[in-house]
Amino acid sequence: MAFVSGVMAREEKKIELRMIDESKELEVPVIRLENDESSDIAKPVRLPTPSEIKQASHRLDVPVQEDYEIRSHQPGIEQLIEAEKTDPDFLEQAWGQEAAQQRNIPWGWFVLIGLVLTGGITWSLVGVKEAEVKVRETKQETQAAIGNEEEQDREAGQLIERIEAVTRKFFSETSVEGLAGICRQPERVRPLMESYYADKPVSGPHYKQTISLRALTLDNRGNFWLLGAQLMDGTKRNVIVEVLENSEPKIDWETFVCYQPMPWDKFAAGRPTGSPYDFRVYVEQDTFFSHEFADSEQWSCFRLTSRDSEETLYGYVKKNSELEKQIHKLLVANRGQRTSVILRLNVPPGIQSRRGVMIEKLVAPRWMFVTAPDSGS
Template identity: 25%
Template sequence: MSEPEGQDLFAMLGDDVKLINTDSKKPLEVEESILAGSLFDDSEHPNQQKQWSPKVLCLLSLLILLIGGAGMSSLVYGLWVVKPDEEPQKIIPIEARSMSKEEIELVRSKEAILELRKVVAGYLQASSVEAKLAFVRHPERVQPFMEDWYQSRAHSMKVAELESMTTMVPKTIFGKSFWKIELPSDGLFKKQLWVESLEDGSFKVDWETDVFYNPWNWDRFLAEKPTVPVSLRVYASWNDLYVYQHRDDEKYQSFRLENKDSDQLVTAYMERDKKGCRDMLALMQSNAKNPADLRDEMGLPFLLTLHFDESPEGKKNLVIDKLESPSWLIFD
């Protein structure tokens, strides 16, 4: 019996190739481990495509023609185009340049100013109490005041676009950070806002100082002379008038009070031994051109608790019970 033609063909490849089936009627199969190991030269660079010798290429071409098997064709094609696994290229990350403290502060400052502008714009554009509450300090405490101001007293809620902030001055008051902001105004006085900068980076507008909120109208307060304590925002300055039950200038300190929305002035008295009285005098002296003479100094903003005290003669003098705040701002 003559040898199959396929056996002579594979004999030319050498002893490494083993015949799995010598029946010429069936496709010849080559042991997978042999193809994987003998047809590539491991001495070459792993990233370089392996080159087969002309002898091997010729034999493989003849094998495809003789056998014509689709499986064999696919196998040889795969051996021709497949490259061994390439070593992945190492990506060396570029080290980011560290920002200086000054650069970090500059970026944070720019971000803060943008957020501040966003809050002020939202506050000015709000057209309802509910919408405005999202931008104000102490929303739970001031909500009933806002409802009283806009609904019961029928003050109009002016809606405006933020065109610019003409002045921005950072202030620290009793350890809290604020921005004093002035906005353009068509009137005699520029609109002024106090905006608190919170520890979480957010900002809140002080609504009470914006509208100059007081629970009593000043003229009504002076006319009705309530004997129950009332907290009011006023301007206070030094005074030297002592009358009726408050004639003793060694026991009492006299102050002149006025209101932003009224021309009426009134004298009020406070006991000198109270801390609030000493604090008010100290602030007046620190802001005075001549600390030794406070007679002609402008009034400073204070939040005071006041009531009228009636003398045996039926005369009512205004009494300062307590210094609530050395400004119109309320602190927690």
């Protein structure tokens, strides 16, 4: 209870600020207590009086005049502040003369600067004129190119229309005479047509629409096209079209029907001797050596097949002959796959091999004659 009373007594004590006149020297010693809570046991601390603190000197030491004089005669202040008498008009004239003397530029510089400016302006004008000429030329070239592209597009569209028209007529033709008129090399091909259609009708399923058309380059000639046609019965057939110099398209009939001098199956079964025949066949390398052609050191063997037939014959040529090199070159170009060619085949009299034939000539490296073959070839 006594502790509570003591605390309350301390809380009632007011804290006041008191102004102290520092000009008066306090002779009475100052006593500072550490804190209020320990007032009962606080020990007085005596601080020194102001009279006991050694006063530091705040005076600025300035050297005497004799220490820094460097002249024998020191001018008085009246001489230093005495104004010099000067004519204002003279000052104005002097300024002009000084400026004129400092800025005296030779006339040659003005001439040089003028020439440079004149040359720059002339060059700019010439450059502008050249740019205008170049812009006009570029514009004319662009317009000409656009005109050429438009003309080429128009011609290409017309060519496609002609190709489709001749294809439509080809599938709807009913006579050999009409068919020969729209096909390539009609003088040579018409007799073949008459033989081919001797026991079959000329017309077949009619043309419905074109499903593909792409350009072909054969023997460095780019006037051939391969057209994929869909027929009315749903079948799809390919036709090769040649565009002549007069822009007239002609269809290659021989490749379309895969013309053969006789049916491949009949040739394989009958094996007629004494006369060679030019057949459109697929050729590929093989190793079937038998009977007269059993010596692989003497002969090269090739497997021969034809379109729409399962019959296989084996053609033989002399090893390292020019004919073997020609056929081998075609196979290499076709990455070893079977290749479409026209070969002249012959069955030698008395041959024992039941499927062996002699290859006498590579007539064409494809099923189409790019140029008409000679009659004696």
